[in-house]
Amino acid sequence: SSPSRPVPWTEHLIFLLLLLPTTLSIVLLLADRLHWTIADGSIYGLINSYRTSVQTGVQALATLLSTVQLLIICRLINQATRIRFAHHHASPTHLTTLSFWASLSTPAANWTLPPLLLCLTFLLANLSAVLSALWTGALTPTTTTTTHRYPLHIPSYHNTSFIIEYPSQIDRTGPTARTPQGYFTYSVGLGQLTALISSASTASPLLAHGSRVHPKLDNTGYSYTGRSYGVGASVGLTDSGLRTTYPHATGYTYVEPGYVAHVECAYNRSSAFRLEDLGEYALYAARGPLPDSVNASRRDGGEYSVYTGYSTRTIVAVGVAAQPVAYTRQRYVAVAAGGYYAGLNASQCVVVFEPAWFGVEVAVAGKVVRVVPGSRGNATATTADIDPTNKTIHVAMRQLELISNDLTSFYRSTLGDAFNTSIADYRTSVTTTTTTTNTTNTTEDAIALAGITNVYVSLIDDILAGYASAQLMVGGFTQQTAATVTVEAFRVGSHPYIVCVFATSLGLLLVVAAEMVRTRLWRGLPRWDYMEMKMVVAAASNGGRGIAQRAAEKGWGADAVGRIPV
Numbered sequence: 001s002s003p004s005r006p007v008p009w010t011e012h013l014i015f016l017l018l019l020l021p022t023t024l025s026i027v028l029l030l031a032d033r034l035h036w037t038i039a040d041g042s043i044y045g046l047i048n049s050y051r052t053s054v055q056t057g058v059q060a061l062a063t064l065l066s067t068v069q070l071l072i073i074c075r076l077i078n079q080a081t082r083i084r085f086a087h088h089h090a091s092p093t094h095l096t097t098l099s100f101w102a103s104l105s106t107p108a109a110n111w112t113l114p115p116l117l118l119c120l121t122f123l124l125a126n127l128s129a130v131l132s133a134l135w136t137g138a139l140t141p142t143t144t145t146t147t148h149r150y151p152l153h154i155p156s157y158h159n160t161s162f163i164i165e166y167p168s169q170i171d172r173t174g175p176t177a178r179t180p181q182g183y184f185t186y187s188v189g190l191g192q193l194t195a196l197i198s199s200a201s202t203a204s205p206l207l208a209h210g211s212r213v214h215p216k217l218d219n220t221g222y223s224y225t226g227r228s229y230g231v232g233a234s235v236g237l238t239d240s241g242l243r244t245t246y247p248h249a250t251g252y253t254y255v256e257p258g259y260v261a262h263v264e265c266a267y268n269r270s271s272a273f274r275l276e277d278l279g280e281y282a283l284y285a286a287r288g289p290l291p292d293s294v295n296a297s298r299r300d301g302g303e304y305s306v307y308t309g310y311s312t313r314t315i316v317a318v319g320v321a322a323q324p325v326a327y328t329r330q331r332y333v334a335v336a337a338g339g340y341y342a343g344l345n346a347s348q349c350v351v352v353f354e355p356a357w358f359g360v361e362v363a364v365a366g367k368v369v370r371v372v373p374g375s376r377g378n379a380t381a382t383t384a385d386i387d388p389t390n391k392t393i394h395v396a397m398r399q400l401e402l403i404s405n406d407l408t409s410f411y412r413s414t415l416g417d418a419f420n421t422s423i424a425d426y427r428t429s430v431t432t433t434t435t436t437t438n439t440t441n442t443t444e445d446a447i448a449l450a451g452i453t454n455v456y457v458s459l460i461d462d463i464l465a466g467y468a469s470a471q472l473m474v475g476g477f478t479q480q481t482a483a484t485v486t487v488e489a490f491r492v493g494s495h496p497y498i499v500c501v502f503a504t505s506l507g508l509l510l511v512v513a514a515e516m517v518r519t520r521l522w523r524g525l526p527r528w529d530y531m532e533m534k535m536v537v538a539a540a541s542n543g544g545r546g547i548a549q550r551a552a553e554k555g556w557g558a559d560a561v562g563r564i565p566v
Helices: 009-033 041-049 051-087 095-105 115-125 127-139 193-200 240-245 339-344 391-406 414-431 444-475 495-518 533-542 544-553 558-562
Strands: 141-155 176-179 182-185 213-215 223-225 249-267 274-277 283-288 303-308 316-319 330-337 347-363 368-373 478-492
Touching (some): 009 127, 009 478, 009 495, 041 478, 051 095, 051 115, 115 127, 127 495, 141 240, 141 444, 182 444, 193 213, 193 391, 193 414, 193 444, 240 249, 274 330, 283 316, 303 316, 339 444, 391 444, 414 444
Parallel strands (some): 223 368
Antiparallel strands (some): 176 182, 213 223, 249 478, 330 347
């Protein structure tokens, strides 16, 4: 057959290979724009467990795709130059040019070419590495996160019938439940006594600006960073469905109503709340009115409770009105203490409970809970008030009196020790702070009151959290809220690389289309191919004598031979 006879159209089907990288680049771009992720299932597990093997597979696929694109580029060059070679008889082609075309069609760096042409062949020969790197970046799974909504059960206070002040007797405590997640009771002050005091002992961070970290009152292993504000009880207790549905969750957030307990303390040296000797061995009374007691005007009225000790020096009595004038969100607490706890004596605090919405942020992996007040936009305090009757506030405050009575032994007060520890820790934080200002009040009274305030804040927050847990686990009083779950996921590729491979694939597709139009589907493409050694030898034998004579005349020099036209 004649070497100028056009090749059949089937030989152009090689350009269909371009559909593979082009289609894949379009899918990658859509995935990037629509934020498609791999968040669960076997594919996620495969990528997460065999990252090295997955990366090896990505590299192999990237090499294949870059090879296809480079093959298309070389094929375009080959066919365009063959058409030019066959149809431009008026301007003969030098052998150097033919060698250059062959190097571009291979592709390979031809070191016998002039420097400029050598650079071009070298760049094309290494284009595959560049394309492969781009495809690797576009295909490599990268870690990301996705968010989902999940219904979470939080405490409900529509039924507070169990939240009452139960007697201290061992057989008259409130309803309780013991589960693998912990011990839950409506007698929070006594049933959670050890955990409450342990937490209160760390109420004052040793670093002035450090965040206090303290555990939840259960066995879930979660800890609060900063104040708990009595919320976040659901964490680790009612979120098992969430963790099962999203096993790769890194954390979740939700909003919950509760109270911000504002505590302000001062010394009231004229306080009527005091310790009295009952005239009986080891028995002493803590009596006297508080500002919110029903009979506060009577010095011999007010609160009354009996403490034991070998003298008043070991007693720390906390007074909270058992029958307040009214159940309000403002309550008072006072301390009458003996000589061993002189820094606590005559301290009096006002506690104001402000209804608020809280944002609860949970880090699942680190088992850390962070509570942020005021996370419900324009929601009013009324909608956040979990108990408008204020009975829950009253019962929570009364636990302070029960704790102090229960923790005063013959020789010491464990609650008093917790107060003293907090004061000492606060003193340490003040004395070790190097960035104090002239306005910082570091008097001994101020240090003591700050330590006392921190203990009350810790106890009140934890007591409220104890009742919240009891509502969940004992009473079963819950309501649903929407939790926003952050899930660890994989996304395929990085945005810059995806854009690059899409632009490359689209550009190559447009070049192929333009070349098809320009050459009218490569009409006139000859069968003769300078890349086919059989055809080259046959063609050389046809006109070999003339070429050999010209080469001999030029002394067979490489540069001179390269300028021989064919």
